[in-house]
Structure formats: C-alpha cells, structure tokens
Amino acid sequence: MSSSTSIPFPSATQSNSDTQSFILSDWGLSKGRIQNGASDLQFVSDPFPNDTTPGASSDPVASGPVLQVTYPSGSFSHDTGGAQLYSLWNTSDSSTLLSMMVSYEVAFDSGFDWVQGGKLPGLRGGPNPDGCSGGSNATDGSDCFSTRLMWRKNGEGEIYAYMPTTNGLCKDSDIICNSDFGTSIDRGAFSFASGQWNRITLLVQLNNPIDVANGFVALYYNDVHAISQQNLQLRSSNAVTAGGLYLSTFFGGSDSSWATPETTHTYFRNFRLWGSTSPSNLTGSKVSAAVRLGGLDSPLQRAWSCLIALAVALSTACLL
Numbered sequence: 018m019s020s021s022t023s024i025p026f027p028s029a030t031q032s033n034s035d036t037q038s039f040i041l042s043d044w045g046l047s048k049g050r051i052q053n054g055a056s057d058l059q060f061v062s063d064p065f066p067n068d069t070t071p072g073a074s075s076d077p078v079a080s081g082p083v084l085q086v087t088y089p090s091g092s093f094s095h096d097t098g099g100a101q102l103y104s105l106w107n108t109s110d111s112s113t114l115l116s117m118m119v120s121y122e123v124a125f126d127s128g129f130d131w132v133q134g135g136k137l138p139g140l141r142g143g144p145n146p147d148g149c150s151g152g153s154n155a156t157d158g159s160d161c162f163s164t165r166l167m168w169r170k171n172g173e174g175e176i177y178a179y180m181p182t183t184n185g186l187c188k189d190s191d192i193i194c195n196s197d198f199g200t201s202i203d204r205g206a207f208s209f210a211s212g213q214w215n216r217i218t219l220l221v222q223l224n225n226p227i228d229v230a231n232g233f234v235a236l237y238y239n240d241v242h243a244i245s246q247q248n249l250q251l252r253s254s255n256a257v258t259a260g261g262l263y264l265s266t267f268f269g270g271s272d273s274s275w276a277t278p279e280t281t282h283t284y285f286r287n288f289r290l291w292g293s294t295s296p297s298n299l300t301g302s303k304v305s306a307a308v309r310l311g312g313l314d315s316p317l318q319r320a321w322s323c324l325i326a327l328a329v330a331l332s333t334a335c336l337l
Contacts, residue, residue, distance in 0.1 A: 018118060018291030022107055024262065026286070030082045031060040040102070045261075047103035047146040054100030054267070057087040064284055065124055071216035071239040083124075083286040086266055088135075093276035095151065099135070099267025103146055106261040106292060115296035116222040117142075117259035124284040127212035131172050133275045135268040138285070139165035139176070140221050142260035143252070149179035150263075152198045152271055157181055158253035164221050164234055165265055167201070172209040176202040176219070176234055176244055183250040183304045184230050191246065198271075202246050207238040214286075216240060221259060222297035223251050231301025250304050262288060 025043045036059045040051060051058070063080040092098025106114060117140050141149060143161030150163055158181045167177040177199045187194035193201035209215050216239050224232035232249035235242070251257075266283060269275035 018116065018293045019295075020293075021289065021291045023290070024104060024288035026084070027060050027082055029060075030062055033059045036060050036084075044102070044104045045107045047105055047260075050102075052101040052103065052147075053095040054086070054098065057089070057098060057100050059085050059087075061085045061284075063286070064126075065213055068124075068213045071122060071214050080286060083284045086283050086285070088268055088277050088281050088283075090278065090280045091273070091276050092267065093269040093273055094271070095136075095265065095267045095269075097267075098277070099265075101150075101265045101267070103141065103260070104262040104264065104288075106259070106290065112258060113294045114142075114259040114292040115225065116220070116293040117261075118218065118220045118291040119262055119288070120216070120218040121288045122214045122216045122286050123209075124214045125172075125209065125211040126281050126283075129172075129211035129281060130278060131168055131170055132268060132277055133270060134167050134169040135270070135275070136177065136265050137166035137168060137217075137283075138262060138264045138266060138288075139163065139219055140259060140261070141165075141263040142223075143254075143257040146260075150199075150265065158227075158250060158257065160254065160257065162223075162251045162257060163199075163263055163265075164219065164251075165199075165263060166217060166219070166236075168209050169204060172211065173205040174207045174209055174238065174243070175204040176236055176246070178202060178234070178249075178251075180232075180249060180251045181253060181304075184248065184302050186230075186248065202234065203244040206236075207241075207243040221251070222299075223257070223259060224249060224301065225296035227253055227255055228304050229301045230304050231297050231299045233297045233299055247299055248301055253304075259292060262290060264288075 060082040088098040095101045141163040145160040149161040163179045191203045218237040220235045222233040230250040232251040236244040268277045
C-alpha cells in the first residue's frame, strides 16, 4: 500500500462529552457528524492491560486510553445502542483509492453474551455515505459499498458486505446471501474471544474495470489468515472508490430477538489504514447487464421476474 494513516486517540481518559468533541474534531467524519450512538462512546482505561498483543507471544503492549462502546440492555440496532460513524481517509489521494486495508484491535467484556450477533467496524466507500447498511435492500454497487465484520452466535466471525451478488456468487458454499440485508462471507472461519484483545486486519481491493467481478477481500485474525474471497463486484460505477473506516457496531439485527439481555461493552484501539490507487489485478468474469442490476437475489431482479411471469400469463390467457 502506497500510503497510510492512523486514527488519533487522546493521551488521557475522557468524559463522554469530551470524547464526542475529540472525535468530531480529530477523526475527519463524513458530514462532520457521529451518525448514531454518540452518547455510547467514551475513552476509558484499557480493561485488559495485562493482555499480550494479539497474534504475538510477547510482553503486554503499553496501552493508553481505548474507545469504549456501550450497548444498553435491550438494544438491538444502531438506533438503540452501540455507535456508528464514518471516518474519511485524510490524504490528498483519497478520492482515487481503489484498495484499502484497516487494522484494529477489539476486546469484548469478559463473559460477553453474543446472542445472535452484531456488527463490527470495517471499510466503506462511494459518494453515498449513508447507504449500503441498515437493511436498505441489496446494493447495485453504483454509489457505495461496505465491508464490515460481524460476530455471530458463540462469537463466530465473518465479513459482512453490502455489494452486488453477481455471477452466481450466492451459489458459493462460503457465501450466505440475503436480498434485503448484507452478504455473509465465510461465516465461522474464525471466532472472537471475550475478555481479551483480538486483532483484525481487513483488506479490500475493488474490482476493475467496473463490469468485471475481480474484486477481492481478505481477513487476518490475530495475524493468521482466515478469509479470502475472489470474484467480487464491489462496485458498478467509477464513482465508487475506497473511502475510509466505517466504525459501525451494535447488536443486531432487525428485531428484539437480537437484543443484548444486559448492558455490555466492546473496546477498540490502534485503528490504522493503508491505501493504494491500484485496484485488484486478479482475473474475473464480465458481469452481464441483467445481473448488474443488483444480483439474482435482489428485490429489483425479483420484480423483473414477476413482471415477466405476469406478461407470460397474460399472453397465455389471450391465446385461450
């Protein structure tokens, strides 16, 4: 990667109001705002100061304040708990980045109840800073993409992406598609541990050209390779580039069956980003115009199927 940056943290713990002020002034937020959950953010002392650096057998790493995210009891969405913000890349080449990597460490309270699952930070891009999340139907890749992580039952991990599901991607055994929500990539390839630090490194390389499914994502857990997925169409427009850190974390989930039964927390530290103007150079199949509308499982594709079926039915009726 040709350039890198890091997300600044304060040198001392802060109150919630000071935490909000620090993030608003120093994190380069999209639209200058914390999208959700500002009251659930606070810089606190490291809850696991004696834990060694994830992925390394070494002495405990010296740690300053870490970012605590609170999930209130009964919360199950970004509207009811956790937090969501979009920290934009802050270098001169930010509008032309076509590959990006993020690394960070996350810790969960000891005895963390995973329930059904929840979202964790990742990367996003495109001119639409609010789409490609929140169950806003399957994206067609024309104005955004997002690649967050999720924890699932028992702490199972995955990459959770909003992107077109092109060229039969949903038939892949490592892919779980949902036409109204995101796409799960390699669920259960690794598992998070509570009561200690976990290191995540996520690489996203956008497809190029835009009508070829040669995009690529990879994930390392505690510096061990866990997930690789090729043949992706992460974008269908040149307007979509890699934008920055998508710090999006909450239980859920679209209903109360995902809710945390008690108030609990995650903690984050050492957010670092690397970027490149070079996209994926892997080979891939050209995407047909029909599939590029949103994928075989998208609401738009289903609508076209229904219209075709209706037209066939009407034609048949007229011939009788």
